Amino acid sequence: MKKLFIYYSNTGNGDIVADYFKQNGYDIRRVTPKHDLPKAFFFKVFWGGFLATVNKKSKLAGYDNDITDYDEIVIGSPIWNGKLSCPINTVLAQTDFTGKKVSFVLYSGSGTAPKTLKRIFKEFDSVGITVLKEPKKHTGELKKLAVLLNHKNENLIPVDKVTIKYNNEGVIKGALKNRAEIKGKNLRYNINETLIVNRVDETIEYYRNVFSGNQISVKYHLDSYIQFLLEDVNAEMLFTKTKKAPADIIPPEGEKHTYEIIVEANGISPRHIKGTYSMESLPEDYADFICLIGKAFNQYSTWGYIFDPSIYAKPSRRKSDIIYLTVQFSNYGKTYNYITDDDSIEEYDSVLVPVGKENRETEATVVEKRYCKKEDVPYPLSKVKKVVRKISTSANEITPELIKSLVGKKIKSFAHRNG
Ligand SMILES: Cc1cc2nc3c(=O)[nH]c(=O)nc-3n(C[C@H](O)[C@H](O)[C@H](O)COP(=O)(O)O)c2cc1C
Numbered sequence: 039m040k041k042l043f044i045y046y047s048n049t050g051n052g053d054i055v056a057d058y059f060k061q062n063g064y065d066i067r068r069v070t071p072k073h074d075l076p077k078a079f080f081f082k083v084f085w086g087g088f089l090a091t092v093n094k095k096s097k098l099a100g101y102d103n104d105i106t107d108y109d110e111i112v113i114g115s116p117i118w119n120g121k122l123s124c125p126i127n128t129v130l131a132q133t134d135f136t137g138k139k140v141s142f143v144l145y146s147g148s149g150t151a152p153k154t155l156k157r158i159f160k161e162f163d164s165v166g167i168t169v170l171k172e173p174k175k176h177t178g179e180l181k182k183l184a185v186l187l188n189h190k191n192e193n194l195i196p197v198d199k200v201t202i203k204y205n206n207e208g209v210i211k212g213a214l215k216n217r218a219e220i221k222g223k224n225l226r227y228n229i230n231e232t233l234i235v236n237r238v239d240e241t242i243e244y245y246r247n248v249f250s251g252n253q254i255s256v257k258y259h260l261d262s263y264i265q266f267l268l269e270d271v272n273a274e275m276l277f278t279k280t281k282k283a284p285a286d287i288i289p290p291e292g293e294k295h296t297y298e299i300i301v302e303a304n305g306i307s308p309r310h311i312k313g314t315y316s317m318e319s320l321p322e323d324y325a326d327f328i329c330l331i332g333k334a335f336n337q338y339s340t341w342g343y344i345f346d347p348s349i350y351a352k353p354s355r356r357k358s359d360i361i362y363l364t365v366q367f368s369n370y371g372k373t374y375n376y377i378t379d380d381d382s383i384e385e386y387d388s389v390l391v392p393v394g395k396e397n398r399e400t401e402a403t404v405v406e407k408r409y410c411k412k413e414d415v416p417y418p419l420s421k422v423k424k425v426v427r428k429i430s431t432s433a434n435e436i437t438p439e440l441i442k443s444l445v446g447k448k449i450k451s452f453a454h455r456n457g
Contacts, residue, residue: 040107042067043143044133045114046125048075048086051145051174052114058180059112062187071096071125090118095128103133109282110139112186117146117169120153130161139282141166141186145173149307159298164280164313171307182306184274197273198238199302202328204231204315208293235331237268242334256340267330273303277311277321287318299324348385355381359409362416363425365391365402373405375417378425383407390426399426 043059044067045052056066073096075082089096105111115126122130122144142158142165144151149171158167168186170179206229234243242264245255277299295315302308313319343349355361361381364373376391383389385404393400410416 039109040065041110041112042105042108043112043114044069044105044129045143046071046116046123046129047114048082048116048123049174051170051172052116054173054177055114055143055145055170055180055183058183064112065108067102069101069125069129070099072099073097086123087119089124090121093121093127094124095131096124098125098128098132101128101132103129105133105135105138108138110141111135112141112143114143114145115154117144117148117151117154120151122154122157135162137282137285139280141168143168143170143183143186145170147172149179155310159310159312162312164283164319165311166278166280167310169307182274186278194270195273195303195306196237197268197271197276197301197303198236199300200233200235200268200276200327201300201302202233203298204233205229205296206293206315207296211292233331235264235268237264240264242331244335256335258335260334263334267334271327273301273306273309276301276327277309277323279322280311280313280320281318281322283314283316283318287316289314353409355409356411359411360415360419362408362410362422363389363404364406364408364416365389365425366405367400367402374402375422376425377419377422380425380428383425383428388429390429392423392426397423401429 041059041064043056043064045056046069047053047056053068056068060066075086113126113129115123118124140162144154144167146169149169151169155167155169158165166186168182170176170182173179206227208227210225210227212224230245230247232243232245234241236243239259240261240263241257241259243255243257245253247253297313297315297320299311299321300308301311311321317325361378361383363376363378363383365376366373374391376389378389383404385407387404388401389404390399391402392398408416412419415422
């Protein structure tokens, strides 16, 4: 796979980045404007800043825009007044990047470039961006490029926060019908969802807007659970591998699913990834990640006791009542009745019950619990056996053991698989 770094540099920061790429097997193409910025600092910043603000394209001295031999292109640009440098504007205008894996390395005085991130995301469907703080002065910044090169960093930087924004924009043709003046007109919709997983605060937040301005949001504070999930996940590696989506994909008619992911960690600048919300365009480790987070949500049901009919619609136990338990030995298997004196046993608890002539003690799950009057018993009292004891509760207590059993080795493996 041939890789190319196309870049511009006025004061040498880009050249340091180019050296790094060269050492890592990239071909290098440095672009030179016919008329570079003035040498004097004041005029340089004044003139360059002005030109960049108006998105000026520089005339280049002999730019070769043929990239047919390359699969992966990295574009390097200094930030001028928050924007891409003028020579790189020309590169973008004169090069056809269709079907190429494209990434950007931006170098700026502050180490940030929000306006430019926005622009690049707008122009490229699936793209990775790394922003460096003047690598000439801050050589450690080059380490951030390990992400682009898919190098494993020996010192794992744990992820602090992952923000996933999802957008579904679409149109349902002829869907409007309730008033004469709009009858048969198209219904446009825009659904946004945001998921924020915060290891430091140990929270997961999820926001979802539904039709007509209605919003749903939930926030879980799961003590040590999020820590446990994310502490081994390397921020520099997470979501760095994306496949190149096949060129002949047919997008779903009338709808567009897109995403933006922001990975944040202490000591590195936030990394943004953006693309179509589909398996061909999402990072390779996305499915594992989101599945684990989903499991965290599932562990604790959103609906608590307020909504629980087994509390508000359950008759209280009377002195004369007998506790009947219906149990099951396997999922979807036949059910059997037992009685017990232990009122702490609840539905979905595991119990030990006597089975067969030998009364073999066997584990079963309680699927129903009832208080019955003697005359209402579901199974004759003379025949029904008694539960030996409760084994465990079904309570959704999140313990490290439970997490391990839930997600198995995946927690550790997907953090490292990126390396
Ligand atoms: C004309 C001009 C405008 C600049 N504007 C910004 C800016 O808006 N924000 C910033 O963080 N740095 C800004 N800088 C600093 C450069 O982005 C930074 O020094 C960069 O690393 C230069 O790369 P180079 O040495 O490869 O040319 C500006 C520099 C110049 C010359």
